[in-house]
Amino acid sequence: MERYLKIYREKRRILKAYEYFNWIVNWDQETEAPDRSLPYRTKQVETMTEEQYRHMADPDYVEAIERLYERRDELDVDLSAEIRKEYKDLRIIKRVPKDEYIAYRVLTSSAPKVWAEAKEKDDFSLFEPTLERIVTFNRKLVKYLETDELKGYDILLDFYEEGFSTELYDTFFEHLRTELVPFVRAVTDEHRKHRFSRKLKGVFPVEKQREFAEYLKEVLHFSGVLKESVHPFTSGVSSTDTRITTHYDETNFTSSIFSTIHEIGHALYETQNDPKYDDTFLHGGASLGMHESQSRFYENVIGRSRAFWDTHYARLAQTFPKQLKNIGLDEFYRFINHTKRSLIRIEADELTYALHVMVRYELEKSLIDGRMKVADLPKKWRTLMTRYVGKRPKTDREGVLQDVHWSSGSFGYFPTYALGSAYAAQIRFAMAKELDIDQAIRENRIKDINDWLKERIHRYAAARTPRELMRLSTGADFDPRYYVDYLRDKFALTQD
């Protein structure tokens, strides 16, 4: 046991250094590196990946993980969680034929380009053969990895959200289907009547938006690096270094505000991890869904609340005195919570967002189960969008071709987006029993909220599963009703 632990810890130390390399190169690439440097950088990354792989595939290391996994009950809770995680990652190396897997990696590294061209030309048939091959591999993959407990699409879902299967997701989405879909229809009908001042679509200088983003960092108590990139993202490597980006659009000033708050939510999760996890594979978050729950909590529960703008609208109006002249807090609040039936997921509002995800969930499920053909995707997409979101795309570019995920082989990823918002609502409900959230927001004591989340969720990093974290933080299993109740409450109010 001691010998295996020693091998494990020594290799972990080395692998963490390679992880650091990948982290910093990616960060640099997305935020700063000149395009022309890509070929050179790619070569270095390839070499480093070989070096890293050599360590990961070291038979002594693999054996150590397997032996420790067998005796995981004798390990402390952190180490046991970590070994379980590493053991799970070994499955692919052990069960999938190496050449098939490499061929798949090659395929999915070039497929996003094929997808981008198909989207650009609005021609699904250009992407179809590639997607066909990706889906075929994933159907085989789930066969290779299946166990007595997990089969089919459940395997992929479990990749991204441990312990979440179609059984749980079906219940979740069924609830949205019966409760949320009709509600969204009513609210979006109502919101059609909203009229906003043209000034809200005016020009808001980027320099001033940057200034306000710095203000948001202070308000939310995030002190990491904030930079700019085409698509906002969070990139963390340790509790002492978690960085975010945002994107400034001169004619859409609320976009950078909410993307900044969203990414700060992700970032606080990681900076508030217990530092003891920095040197382990547990640093980060428990799952994609849990991560998204934090970003959505900050973005929507805090950032789109009336309480938040009661306190901070004056500062915003002061930052944009000309642009927001005569725009009152009421109108601004209605503006940032305006909801409508739309076609593009990443532009969808808080109320309708999960329905976009539901479309993707149903399609993925039938695709992986083999009940649906890739060729039928565009048609089926239109049908489901019309049914759930209430709007029918006219083109595939605005439909099935809008997202990059499938081209990189990410099946089972989308559902975590909706789950995150639903977690956030349930967490909010639990938090409210111990903390007057609106009052804390209004009195600019976001720190109290940060502390609550740190204590109940953040500090555990990935040492607990998402299901355990829901129990630890809310005292109950995940229940989608909180989410629908939260949306009903919030959008019933703004409807008035």
Place this chain on the structure above:
Amino acid sequence: MERYLKIYREKRRILKAYEYFNWIVNWDQETEAPDRSLPYRTKQVETMTEEQYRHMADPDYVEAIERLYERRDELDVDLSAEIRKEYKDLRIIKRVPKDEYIAYRVLTSSAPKVWAEAKEKDDFSLFEPTLERIVTFNRKLVKYLETDELKGYDILLDFYEEGFSTELYDTFFEHLRTELVPFVRAVTDEHRKHRFSRKLKGVFPVEKQREFAEYLKEVLHFSGVLKESVHPFTSGVSSTDTRITTHYDETNFTSSIFSTIHEIGHALYETQNDPKYDDTFLHGGASLGMHESQSRFYENVIGRSRAFWDTHYARLAQTFPKQLKNIGLDEFYRFINHTKRSLIRIEADELTYALHVMVRYELEKSLIDGRMKVADLPKKWRTLMTRYVGKRPKTDREGVLQDVHWSSGSFGYFPTYALGSAYAAQIRFAMAKELDIDQAIRENRIKDINDWLKERIHRYAAARTPRELMRLSTGADFDPRYYVDYLRDKFALTQD
């Protein structure tokens, strides 16, 4: 032969990837990483250094270099230069007892802190025992490495500037002593009469200085990343990715202008390396002196020329309309070429700079030869500064404690600074035979100058020694007279 070449090339590919890691981590650390992330980052860097060292010390690799070195005459010119370079680097591993060397590395990694405290407290005695140990090691080091051709201080000089020995440097500095010292005395006396508008010391907003720095990038045809750091520097990893920083001081606006131009000079050298060297150890520059010659060429020969500001002063005045109102081009030009006897090397002007270096050269030479004791440094420093620069420091902080170099063990480094300026003057003389430099500058055709330097110097990277490059670019060996002539010319003119 083929076998050794294969081993060599394969290992080189791997080592280049580690080099890339070090490069990007350093860049990030100097420009962006939060201070609190230092301990975590240090751990990763240490791990990666072990990994890298393991590759470098691989006996197969060492053997390949030795065998290829023996048969270097059969290799092409590039490979032969590269192998010579790598073989040279092996000397330390092979000849210096490992534990002594490691002890020294440990010493010099902590010594800069000791130095900083001594400087802060203006107390040389706090630094003296540490410096004593560093000097003692260097005296031993030159014994370990001595050959029939190279002995003593010459070994250290050759580290930084291949082919340059005390014999050459003595001639160089002797020329400065007899020709430059009296001239500087006369010019600085004359310049004491200069009076400048107080506005030139006013407040120049950083945002506007940034704008002008971007303009300078365009004028000089440099398109790499420009960021900010406490001390400006250039950091390149390949011909496609060379980055620079500058530092903006609100009350010293010319500082960022000339540091930006200086760093662009360094950067152009590396971006204009033949891209074929990117994958070799030859990418970069031939030597410190050659590198400095390029930065000084751009900073002084171009950037402080009348021709440059004939063309660009209007733009500068437009950037700072209030600050530069009523400041004419004549006054500005006099201001940026004003020279005086000063104490601090890094603040010294073009005319007096080399004399600061001469002080250090003489001290280093006597220290390494053992003719001088460390304890005598402060007194000897005062004497030489008074003799050469004409100003006597009252404190050690403004004297022997001002520079960090010796605390990190860099003996033999300083002389390359002066050599760089002298190279630049000789290169200018050669260039002027083929190109009307002032006219090119005035007509905003810096590209012609870039091209000339690329063709004669930059493209060769480190595949030629500095002495070979001087012959290639100027048709002659290095000759310090060009430098003194250039300064006499320039400062005689502005004296009027």
